[in-house]
Amino acid sequence: MASPGKKAFPLRIDPVLWAEIERLAAQELRSANAQVEFLLREALVKRGRLPRGGEPDKKRDSQK
Numbered sequence: 001m002a003s004p005g006k007k008a009f010p011l012r013i014d015p016v017l018w019a020e021i022e023r024l025a026a027q028e029l030r031s032a033n034a035q036v037e038f039l040l041r042e043a044l045v046k047r048g049r050l051p052r053g054g055e056p057d058k059k060r061d062s063q064k
Contacts, residue, residue: 011036 013021018032025035044050 021035021039022032024034028032028035028038030038041050
């Protein structure tokens with residue numbers, strides 16, 4: 001079950017990639033789901049789509 005306020009959706013992913021995500025998650029003491037969210041947030045910060053803290057800009061989001 002998804003956490004309140006979070007979007008749940010099915011994800012098709014290569015089994016080899018998923019195994020690496022699970023391995024990395026275990027090393028960093030996260031669930032695989034939290035690891036996927038962490039990696040996505042990290043990538044968006046790197047691309048300048050999220051501020052450095054990794055939280056979406058509520059003001060910008062409300063303008064959409």
